[in-house]
Amino acid sequence: VLVFVGLGLCDGGISYRGLREAREADAVYLELYTSLVPGVDVRSLEGVLGRPLKVVDRKTLEETPGEILEPAKSQKVVLLVPGDPMVATTHVDLRLRAAKMGVATRIVHAGSIISAAAGLTGLQSYKFGPHATVPFRDAPSTRPYEVLVENRRRGLHTLLLLDLRAEEMRAMTANEGMTAMLELEWEFGNGVFTESTLVVVVARAESDDALVKAGEVGVLMNSDFGPPPHVLVVPGKLHFLEAESLRFFAGAPAGVLDELGG
C-alpha cells in the first residue's frame, strides 16, 4: 500500500494519524518540491518520526516512480508531501499510476492553504470561487486573470497561489505576484486588479511568524512580507462580518472596505 501523508502548512502540521502511519511504515519517502513548508526539513522530520527518510525529487516522482511503487506492492510505503495531498497534480498522477499497477492507496489529510486562506483572512469559505496559480514570467498564462474576472463577476473571493520552482530555489513573492497580475490588467483592462484593488497577502500561514496584511495593491506592492511562501487573496463582495475580519485580522484600511461593502 502507498499512503500519502500531508505535512500541512508548516512545521508540526502533520496529523497524529499521519505520524502513526509514518512510524509504522516499511519505508518513508519525502518530497518537498510541490510547496514550501516553513520550518520543515529532512533532519527535523527525521527527529519527529525517529527514523530515516528518503528524499525524492521531481524527476523521480514524475519520471521514474517505480522506485516508490515497486516496494509498495508488498510493503507499506509512506510518501510525505507538503500541505494536503492531491492538491498538486503530481500526487493525483502518482496515485493513478499506483492504481494501474494494482497498488492500493490511502490519503492522510492535513491543513491546506486552500481551506486556511479563508480562516486566516476571515473571509467566508463558501464565498471563494476557484483558485489559480500566478506563473513566473517565462511561462506566462492568462488563466489567473480570467479566473479573477469570472469570480469577481459572481462576487466571489479569489485565492491566487504563487509559482514555485524548488529545483531553482525560486518562490514567487506576493510583490512579484502583484506585478504579474498588474501586467495582465494592463493587457486586458477589465479593472479587476488595479493599484486601488483591495488585496490580502498571507505569508507563512500558521507559522510563528505568519503575516496577514490587507490593503490596496499600490500600497502593498512596496511592502516587505519576509520569506515565502506567500499567497494573494482578492476579496469579492464583502459581508459586514468579513469586512470587520479584514480590519481586525489583516489591518485593512476602513476607506477601502467601504467600497466593497455588501
Next chain:
Amino acid sequence: VLVFVGLGLCDGGISYRGLREAREADAVYLELYTSLVPGVDVRSLEGVLGRPLKVVDRKTLEETPGEILEPAKSQKVVLLVPGDPMVATTHVDLRLRAAKMGVATRIVHAGSIISAAAGLTGLQSYKFGPHATVPFRDAPSTRPYEVLVENRRRGLHTLLLLDLRAEEMRAMTANEGMTAMLELEWEFGNGVFTESTLVVVVARAESDDALVKAGEVGVLMNSDFGPPPHVLVVPGKLHFLEAESLRFFAGAPAGVLDELGG
C-alpha cells in the same frame, strides 16, 4: 490568547502542533457540533491529550462565549473544533468577539473536507467552484441549486455539504441530500441534477471505513453509504485524468464518464 485547533476529518486528524498547543494550554474546550468527526469523542481526546476537556455546546459558544473569552484575557485557552477552524461561521464570529475584547487569537489548521473532497475523488482542486450546504426540509433554501447551476455553467465541480443538527442528533445522509436536490431540480428544471446526473458520494472521509462512490443519482439514491458524515460532489467538465480517477477511486461506470469528457 485563544487558540483555535482543528481536529481534522476523523480520529487522529489533529496536528502535532495542535497537540502541543492543547497540552501546554491553561484550559482546553471542545465543541463537536459544527461537524461530525468519526472516531472522536471526549474520552478518546482526553486520552490522547492526557488532560481533561470541557465540552461547550452551541448555546455557550454563540450566546455566552464569555466563559471562554474571559479566561483567554490572561491565560492560554485552546478551543478544539471539527475539521479546519473557521470553515464554520461560528468560529469566525467567536474570533471577532475575542478581537473586540482585546484577546489575541491563533489558528492551528487541520484537514478539511473543503480540500479533501478533491483528493478523495481525484478531481482537480482548482476546478472546484464555491461549495454550498443542502439544508433540511424544514429550512429550505434554493442556494445549493443556484450554486450548482452557476458552477456547471463554468464547467466547475461542486462540493455539496449536508446539513447537521448535532443537538437533535440529525445528520443528513447522501440519500436525503440527493432527494432534496432532485426536488429543487423539479422546481427549477435547469437539468443540473437529474436522475442521470453523475454524482460522487464521500462518506466518513479519511476514516478506516471511508467510502467514495461515483454513479448516477438514480442508482446511488438507493444505495446505503453507512453512517454519516456524508458529502456530495457533482463533477463539472472532466479532464481525462479526472475521469480515470473517478473510475479507479470511485468505481464510476465508464458510460457515464464518456458523456462528461472534455
